[in-house]
Amino acid sequence: xxxxxxxxxxxxxxxxxxxxxxxxxxxxxxEDEIDFGVLAALINELDKDETAGLFDDYFxxxxxFIPEAETEIYGLFTNIRRSLTGMLKNADEVxxxxxxxxxxxxxxxxxxxxxxxxxxxxNTMTEFDTTLRDALCEKRLENLGGKKYFYxxxxxxxxxxxxxxxxxxxxxxxxxxxxxxx
Numbered sequence: 001x002x003x004x005x006x007x008x009x010x011x012x013x014x015x016x017x018x019x020x021x022x023x024x025x026x027x028x029x030x031e032d033e034i035d036f037g038v039l040a041a042l043i044n045e046l047d048k049d050e051t052a053g054l055f056d057d058y059f060x061x062x063x064x065f066i067p068e069a070e071t072e073i074y075g076l077f078t079n080i081r082r083s084l085t086g087m088l089k090n091a092d093e094v095x096x097x098x099x100x101x102x103x104x105x106x107x108x109x110x111x112x113x114x115x116x117x118x119x120x121x122x123n124t125m126t127e128f129d130t131t132l133r134d135a136l137c138e139k140r141l142e143n144l145g146g147k148k149y150f151y152x153x154x155x156x157x158x159x160x161x162x163x164x165x166x167x168x169x170x171x172x173x174x175x176x177x178x179x180x181x182x
Contacts, residue, residue: 015045
């Protein structure tokens with residue numbers, strides 16, 4: 001995928017246009033192959049704090065649709081969210097941006113392509129598998145009056161989360177955010 005194709009996918013004309021949660025959704029929910037170098041070049045041009053905020057908002061939105069009883073997958077999403085936003089906020093080197101691109105691609109592929117969630121229709125008891133992205137979409141539809149499912153996220157739990165060491169600044173910001181929410 002070329003830079004122009006990526007920008008078209010994200011509905012932007014330049015890196016400065018990447019400023020909406022919808023841009024994050026278009027990237028994370030796409031099924032196309034994305035050239036790593038093109039993605040890393042885009043990340044290099046983005047305002048990292050603003051982009052971290054967009055990813056944080058995206059995670060907040062999608063995590064609302066994780067079924068209440070599914071605390072393990074919720075915890076995993078929380079850790080991925082912290083890791084990705086922390087990496088973005090602290091990106092200050094090209095090598096770091098390459099690492100961010102690698103982590104974003106790993107998450108995107110797992111979330112939208114490779115994960116497997118089993119859904120069982122509560123009326124017919126028929127089961128099918130789908131991706132995490134599509135399972136959360138089904139949960140959104142369910143909340144709007146759509147079919148009701150039982151969700152099994154067991155196989156989707158296999159996500160190799162890289163260790164991200166939080167800086168003192170990250171911890172202070174997290175504490176401030178928690179106080180604001182309370």
